[in-house]
Amino acid sequence: MSAVLSLLLVRHGQTAYNASGRIQGWLDVPLDEVGHQQARRLAARLSAHGISAIYSSSLTRALDTARPIADACGLVVRPDDRLREYNMGDWTGLTREEIMARFGASPVAGGDAHIPNGESAQQVFERLQSFLEELLGAHAPGESVVLVSHGGTLNTLVGGLLGLAVQRRNPFVFSNGSVSELALEGTRWRLVRLNDVCHLMCDPMPASGMS
Numbered sequence: 001m002s003a004v005l006s007l008l009l010v011r012h013g014q015t016a017y018n019a020s021g022r023i024q025g026w027l028d029v030p031l032d033e034v035g036h037q038q039a040r041r042l043a044a045r046l047s048a049h050g051i052s053a054i055y056s057s058s059l060t061r062a063l064d065t066a067r068p069i070a071d072a073c074g075l076v077v078r079p080d081d082r083l084r085e086y087n088m089g090d091w092t093g094l095t096r097e098e099i100m101a102r103f104g105a106s107p108v109a110g111g112d113a114h115i116p117n118g119e120s121a122q123q124v125f126e127r128l129q130s131f132l133e134e135l136l137g138a139h140a141p142g143e144s145v146v147l148v149s150h151g152g153t154l155n156t157l158v159g160g161l162l163g164l165a166v167q168r169r170n171p172f173v174f175s176n177g178s179v180s181e182l183a184l185e186g187t188r189w190r191l192v193r194l195n196d197v198c199h200l201m202c203d204p205m206p207a208s209g210m211s
Contacts, residue, residue, distance in 0.1 A: 003142035005184040006192070008046065009158070010148045012057070012065040013038035014176040021095050023107060024061075024150075025088030025118070031064045038177030038200060039065045045179065045199035047072035049144055055135070056148040057083040065177070066148040077148075082131040085150035089118025124156050125166045132161075141184070158182065161189040 013035030017024045031039065042065065051073045056066035058079040066077045091099050091107060099107055103116065114120075139145055149157070151174045159171055161182060173195050174180065181192040 005136070005139060005141050006144040007182045007184075008049075008051070008144060008146045009154050009174075009180040009182065010042060010065065010069070010146060011151055011154060011174040011176055011178050012059075012062040012148060013042075015061050017093075018176055023088050023091050023094055023096075023099070025085055025092045026059065027092050028060045030060050035061065035065070035176065039068045041199045042177055042179070043068035043072040046146065051075065051146055052139060052143040053078060054146040054148065055080055055083060055131075057081075057085065057150060057153070059084055059150075062148045062150065066146070069146060069148070080131060082127040083147060083149045083153060086115070086124055086152045087119040088115055090116040091118065121156060121166050124153060125160050128153070128157050128160065132157075136184075154180065158191065158194075162191060 013031045015024065015029040015035055016032045017027070017029045019032065019034070046069050051069075054066055054070045054073065054075050055078045056062045058081050062083070063077060063079060070077045088107075091103070094102070096107055099105060105114070135145065147157075154174045155172050156166065158180065160166060164171060172180075175195055175197050177197065177200050179196045179199070180194045181196075183190045183192050
């Protein structure tokens with residue numbers, strides 16, 4: 001089998017807003033203690049997998065998840081604004097119930113939902129495309145690259161690379177501290193694993209456990 005470029009997609013660890021069901025968007029909420037523990041377990045999980053580079057959203061919750069992984073792999077985190085979560089505009093800081101009551105809209109309705117003063121799915125997809133073009137120019141088949149990002153952003157990234165309509169903003173689930181994997185085989189992306197949280201429930205897998 002020819003070498004593939006592997007993208008290991010990490011959703012940041014838990015925050016107090018995640019625990020209380022509040023929309024964060026670009027709000028810079030730090031990890032809570034559970035989130036820090038998740039970051040440490042991610043670092044143990046990924047430390048033996050020959051990671052070439054670690055990119056992260058520039059938001060604190062993502063950076064604080066990425067740094068223990070980078071330390072364990074002997075790397076430096078590369079922050080990038082294009083990996084941020086959706087700008088949730090006027091929905092920022094609210095629960096789903098509050099959004100329904102105030103705006104009559106659901107934050108899980110899909111990428112075509114209008115977020116007042118926020119980003120559309122198409123805008124997020126375009127910034128991710130720009131990021132990926134640069135990443136593919138910098139890394140070669142056989143490398144494994146970690147991206148630490150957010151649930152909405154990872155949904156758009158995975159869906160877009162698998163050829164789903166951009167408007168399908170929420171077809172997948174990404175738990176806090178989870179690892180998913182995409183592999184580039186020639187010009188085709190393949191989903192290798194989705195929402196893997198084994199490291200949060202048991203001892204870290206041996207290096208041979210992740211391709």
